[in-house]
Amino acid sequence: MQITLSEISPAQCQQWLQHAIAPRPICLASTINAAGQVNLSPFSFFNLFSMVPPIVIFSASRRMRDNTTKHTLENVFEVPEVVINIVDDDMVQQVSLASCEFPKGVNEFIKAGFSEEPATLVKPPMVKESKIKMECRVIEVKPLGTKGGAGNLVICEILRMHVADSILNERGDMIEQQKLHHVARLGGHWYCRVDTSNLFEVEKPNTQLGIGIDALPENIRNSTILSGNDLGQLGNIHELPMVDPAFDDERLRSIFQYYAIDPKEMEKELHLYAKSLLQQHKTMDAWQVLLSLQ
Amino acid sequence: MQITLSEISPAQCQQWLQHAIAPRPICLASTINAAGQVNLSPFSFFNLFSMVPPIVIFSASRRMRDNTTKHTLENVFEVPEVVINIVDDDMVQQVSLASCEFPKGVNEFIKAGFSEEPATLVKPPMVKESKIKMECRVIEVKPLGTKGGAGNLVICEILRMHVADSILNERGDMIEQQKLHHVARLGGHWYCRVDTSNLFEVEKPNTQLGIGIDALPENIRNSTILSGNDLGQLGNIHELPMVDPAFDDERLRSIFQYYAIDPKEMEKELHLYAKSLLQQHKTMDAWQVLLSLQ
Numbered sequence: 081m082q083i084t085l086s087e088i089s090p091a092q093c094q095q096w097l098q099h100a101i102a103p104r105p106i107c108l109a110s111t112i113n114a115a116g117q118v119n120l121s122p123f124s125f126f127n128l129f130s131m132v133p134p135i136v137i138f139s140a141s142r143r144m145r146d147n148t149t150k151h152t153l154e155n156v157f158e159v160p161e162v163v164i165n166i167v168d169d170d171m172v173q174q175v176s177l178a179s180c181e182f183p184k185g186v187n188e189f190i191k192a193g194f195s196e197e198p199a200t201l202v203k204p205p206m207v208k209e210s211k212i213k214m215e216c217r218v219i220e221v222k223p224l225g226t227k228g229g230a231g232n233l234v235i236c237e238i239l240r241m242h243v244a245d246s247i248l249n250e251r252g253d254m255i256e257q258q259k260l261h262h263v264a265r266l267g268g269h270w271y272c273r274v275d276t277s278n279l280f281e282v283e284k285p286n287t288q289l290g291i292g293i294d295a296l297p298e299n300i301r302n303s304t305i306l307s308g309n310d311l312g313q314l315g316n317i318h319e320l321p322m323v324d325p326a327f328d329d330e331r332l333r334s335i336f337q338y339y340a341i342d343p344k345e346m347e348k349e350l351h352l353y354a355k356s357l358l359q360q361h362k363t364m365d366a367w368q369v370l371l372s373l374q
Numbered sequence: 375m376q377i378t379l380s381e382i383s384p385a386q387c388q389q390w391l392q393h394a395i396a397p398r399p400i401c402l403a404s405t406i407n408a409a410g411q412v413n414l415s416p417f418s419f420f421n422l423f424s425m426v427p428p429i430v431i432f433s434a435s436r437r438m439r440d441n442t443t444k445h446t447l448e449n450v451f452e453v454p455e456v457v458i459n460i461v462d463d464d465m466v467q468q469v470s471l472a473s474c475e476f477p478k479g480v481n482e483f484i485k486a487g488f489s490e491e492p493a494t495l496v497k498p499p500m501v502k503e504s505k506i507k508m509e510c511r512v513i514e515v516k517p518l519g520t521k522g523g524a525g526n527l528v529i530c531e532i533l534r535m536h537v538a539d540s541i542l543n544e545r546g547d548m549i550e551q552q553k554l555h556h557v558a559r560l561g562g563h564w565y566c567r568v569d570t571s572n573l574f575e576v577e578k579p580n581t582q583l584g585i586g587i588d589a590l591p592e593n594i595r596n597s598t599i600l601s602g603n604d605l606g607q608l609g610n611i612h613e614l615p616m617v618d619p620a621f622d623d624e625r626l627r628s629i630f631q632y633y634a635i636d637p638k639e640m641e642k643e644l645h646l647y648a649k650s651l652l653q654q655h656k657t658m659d660a661w662q663v664l665l666s667l668q
Binding site for chain 1: 375376377378379380384387388389390391392393394395396397398399419420421422423424425426427428429430431433435438460464465466467468469470471473474475476484485486487494503506508516518519521522523524525527529532533534535536537538539542546548549551554556558560561562563564565566567568569571572573574575576577578583584586587588595601602603604605606607609610
């Protein structure tokens with residue numbers, strides 16, 4: 081299906097794009113106006129964009145309905161500071177409540193039942209309940225258009241971050257990813273939760289290049305058993321392995337015995353076996369199984 | 375724990391921020407240089423930022439190691455067009471392979487085993503295997519600094535998107551979120567996978583405001599049983615409900631009988647029951663259980 085965005089309504093555009101570009105991390109932004117009134121609002125048009133200087137950006141879009149702007153945006157023009165609070169599974173319902181469009185001057189900390197905790201370098205308060213809070217200076221607001229639905233990039237330099245002890249690793253010197261249950265936004269009313277059931281690691285050689293899928297032997301590259309992910313793992317090694325005469329594997333021996341009379345079936349069985357080893361992240365064992373037939 | 379970013383190294387800064395600001399959606403960017411050489415590279419400093427015009431931004435950062443820039447960035451200066459391919463579970467290993475820093479001129483489509491499919495409005499090819507491809511015009515490149523680790527915002531207007539039939543809903547008029555298994559980046563080597571096991575919906579009244587946690591009766595607000603998420607759900611209704619005389623519930627009746635002599639224990643049991651109803655998204659039933667004690 082092909083969609084030309086200039087030919088559909090902004091509301092349809094929003095539906096397509098919010099389902100497609102996901103999961104989006106959530107920034108719960110705390111700001112303050114010149115009169116000292118606090119605002120708290122979540123934004124999912126948000127991400128990290130630079131390390132030197134450390135910069136995060138969120139977009140406070142113009143409303144599609146009536147082309148008005150959000151209190152958060154008005155506040156950062158008055159006081160160019162923001163505390164970005166990271167949203168996890170323990171607070172998602174309260175964050176959803178904070179996203180209601182309460183009248184100007186209503187403090188969403190109170191409506192959503194969050195506690196204000198003074199920041200150390202900026203005026204807006206931090207959300208005590210959030211496990212990561214980032215004190216930021218707004219270095220620029222960049223409008224992306226003037227119509228309803230136009231984004232306004234709020235470009236923030238992170239000055240200081242506060243991290244709860246409960247999500248640190250055993251040494252206490254870094255966040256332990258499995259302990260932080262981020263939630264993120266997708267299309268419609270959908271959110272996703274990050275936990276050990278859906279986290280996985282992909283090891284990547286940072287300095288050494290992978291040989292690439294184009295360098296795999298032809299019978300492996302054209303396998304009807306091995307998927308793109310399987311080939312990706314096989315190609316992500318620094319050099320084509322040699323047959324290891326010391327590699328002794330019972331299942332491999334039994335495949336050779338059992339399928340000795342049918343080379344086509346033997347190849348299929350070996351590819352299935354290699355595939356199962358790849359799923360267990362035993363890349364070098366999978367290679368030995370595949371090389372046994374070359 | 376408190377971290378002042380100006381006091382730590384850029385590499386440490388990267389560790390903290392990439393674990394904290396997550397999950398980050400992945401853009402697999404296809405670009406081309408003036409000589410027609412194709413480049414394909416993944417970026418997780420990426421998100422949607424505007425609907426009118428439809429704008430996505432990714433950052434092609436300057437390398438921390440030696441302050442050089444990526445081929446993607448060099449290409450968009452020569453040909454300001456990009457195809458953004460959305461990354462799902464079926465292609466994550468190949469995408470990891472494409473992220474190796476192959477020499478200039480190497481086509482990562484070939485190294486990572488992807489197929490080039492001609493785009494319709496722009497010169498860079500699309501990744502055939504990706505279920506969503508977006509043809510974009512680069513409207514601006516905005517540097518966020520000049521040192522190694524500085525981001526470069528590649529601001530892209532989406533012209534046309536292509537969506538695989540396999541991820542559409544039954545009517546064929548929108549993406550069905552459960553059918554698209556996005557993968558996203560977190561800190562270190564971590565990725566997460568989105569599927570029905572971790573997707574959940576939070577209904578939000580868009581036009582009507584929630585009453586807020588501050589409007590909840592005091593014994594509910596101060597409950598030792600109900601969590602912030604529970605209170606958030608209770609506060610996210612348009613008006614405080616009335617007792618419904620027709621609400622007849624067996625378990626409620628048995629709690630009233632059994633704990634008649636111990637009002638403190640009865641309240642505890644009612645809050646536990648309300649909590650379980652909230653977990654089943656039966657907000658109005660939970661309200662009736664809680665109101666039975668007021």
